[in-house]
Amino acid sequence: VAAIARADFTIIGTWHDTLRIDQDEVRKYVKNGLDIKGIVTDKCPTKALAWDEIEQKLNLRAADCV
Structure with a gap:
């Protein structure tokens, strides 16, 4: 409950x-x-x-993504 009050967008779960x-989609956004x-x-x-x-x-270091 406290997380909801401190964030604009909260995901609670696992x-x-x-x-x-989707790297192709990311490239389109950057190109635009x-x-x-x-x-x-x-x-x-x-x-x-x-x-x-x-x-x-766009690279993701999954071990750092908490």
Whole structure:
């Protein structure tokens, strides 16, 4: 209950699989002007997400994703 009061979007439960990222869809967003660093990776509280500018790929360090 306390988590709901402290967050804009709260998920309560258990995650049973690895996160899947549709890299083609991410590239489309970036190509259309999405600031992936400012809007996505910089807002990851555990810094588990990183944008690889060379490979145009969103990387996830699953061990850091809590």
